[in-house]
Amino acid sequence: MRVLFLSQRVPYPPNRGDKITTWRIVERLKRTHDVRCVAFAHDEEDLRAAEELTRLGAPTRPVRIDLKRAKLRALPLLATSKPLTLGVYGSSELQAVVDELAPNMDVGYAYSSSMGAFLEPHARLRRVMHFAELDSDKWRQYAERTRPPMRWIYAREQRTLLEFERRVAGSFDENVLCTPLEQRIFQREIPGASSIVMRNGVDLAHYRPTPERREAGHMVFVGVMDYLPNVDGCVWFVNEILPRLRERFPEAHLSIVGSRPTPEVTALARHRGVHVTGFVDDPREYLGRAMVSVAPLRIARGIQNKVLEALAMGLPVVGTTSATQGVEGQPGRDFLLADSVDEQVAALASLLQDPAEAHRLGRRGRAFVEAHYDWDVALAPLDALLTRFAARA
Numbered sequence: 268m269r270v271l272f273l274s275q276r277v278p279y280p281p282n283r284g285d286k287i288t289t290w291r292i293v294e295r296l297k298r299t300h301d302v303r304c305v306a307f308a309h310d311e312e313d314l315r316a317a318e319e320l321t322r323l324g325a326p327t328r329p330v331r332i333d334l335k336r337a338k339l340r341a342l343p344l345l346a347t348s349k350p351l352t353l354g355v356y357g358s359s360e361l362q363a364v365v366d367e368l369a370p371n372m373d374v375g376y377a378y379s380s381s382m383g384a385f386l387e388p389h390a391r392l393r394r395v396m397h398f399a400e401l402d403s404d405k406w407r408q409y410a411e412r413t414r415p416p417m418r419w420i421y422a423r424e425q426r427t428l429l430e431f432e433r434r435v436a437g438s439f440d441e442n443v444l445c446t447p448l449e450q451r452i453f454q455r456e457i458p459g460a461s462s463i464v465m466r467n468g469v470d471l472a473h474y475r476p477t478p479e480r481r482e483a484g485h486m487v488f489v490g491v492m493d494y495l496p497n498v499d500g501c502v503w504f505v506n507e508i509l510p511r512l513r514e515r516f517p518e519a520h521l522s523i524v525g526s527r528p529t530p531e532v533t534a535l536a537r538h539r540g541v542h543v544t545g546f547v548d549d550p551r552e553y554l555g556r557a558m559v560s561v562a563p564l565r566i567a568r569g570i571q572n573k574v575l576e577a578l579a580m581g582l583p584v585v586g587t588t589s590a591t592q593g594v595e596g597q598p599g600r601d602f603l604l605a606d607s608v609d610e611q612v613a614a615l616a617s618l619l620q621d622p623a624e625a626h627r628l629g630r631r632g633r634a635f636v637e638a639h640y641d642w643d644v645a646l647a648p649l650d651a652l653l654t655r656f657a658a659r660a
Contacts, residue, residue: 268657269301271372273382277306277313277329279320283491284572288467289378293325295646305364307332330361350428356381374656383435393656396435397443400568403429404452408566436460445569446593468645469575469636476581476633477555484518487557489550489573492528496566504563505535508611513540516619524553554580559618562586569593575640578632583625585614601635
């Protein structure tokens with residue numbers, strides 16, 4: 268089939284959470300289908316990535332976006348009932364590209380709710396809405412974690428975006444969720460709309476254990492560091508958890524690995540035992556040396572790639588319910604679950620003082636992702652969905 272794939276970022280290279288998933292979807296689609304991509308390009312790297320995707324057999328039309336300017340342009344929407352998200356990612360240029368390509372396509376696949384808006388005029392297509400996160404529920408979590416006036420803005424975004432999500436979900440042919448938990452929330456908030464679950468996966472050949480390189484006391488967090496849930500989690504960890512750990516384990520130290528650290532994150536490097544790397548070419552260098560991966564997220568939905576990648580590296584993971592709920596593993600067997608400061612300190616101390624147990628937990632985590640999160644297994648529902656569409660053509 269001829270598939271038009273839309274995403275908020277050019278789906279290549281797979282060097283951050285959303286690009287890992289979108290690249291895998293595009294790569295899987297182009298094995299047996301004719302795929303065309305339309306995506307926002309946030310920088311020169313995205314423009315080069317679009318050229319590379321085209322060379323790889325997925326012709327890609329990038330449309331430039333300046334997020335800072337886009338956010339400013341969206342502010343007048345506060346006086347309306349329209350979600351700010353649709354103002355930020357609204358683009359007449361991108362809509363024109365979609366309108367040009369859609370008449371020659373069979374399927375429209377939108378990754379993230381904001382991209383679904385561009386497919387709304389094209390009801391002739393078989394349309395798929397892939398909720399990378401249930402964005403309305405994400406904004407609800409933001410509202411619960413922040414103070415006015417941002418609390419009011421986030422709460423407004425949750426209400427207005429949910430109305431849009433209901434409209435799109437009800438009119439598209441299929442809705443894709445990343446986890447059974449998100450599907451349950453979707454079914455509660457948008458009853459009657461069709462939905463399937465398609466999990467994220469992890470590249471088991473790329474992420475492999477290196478137990479001989481582990482450094483005593485070394486903990487690691489990997490993520491894009493201008494993303495609010497990552498910032499919130501790291502600030503909480505460094506301020507509340509790390510000092511108590513270092514009282515018992517003076518060698519305990521944390522590497523915060525990820526691009527675009529905010530000033531708040533950069534300032535964490537002033538604390539003893541904290542290293543903020545900024546962008547690195549290959550996070551495996553830090554994952555391979557660390558003794559424990561921490562995932563102290565207090566705001567999260569979907570499957571956290573950072574958790575899957577650490578597990579695939581054979582690295583024991585200590586995570587909150589928010590960070591691990593999408594992974595569907597068994598706490599205590601596949602990772603350690605810790606929500607409060609006391610629970611975090613206790614779980615991490617149990618691993619720092621017993622490297623053998625940390626190694627055993629890491630091996631169990633690797634076995635778990637091998638059994639359940641290989642990309643070929645995770646994306647099987649995509650093949651079934653396109654086969655179903657083809658049968659109805």
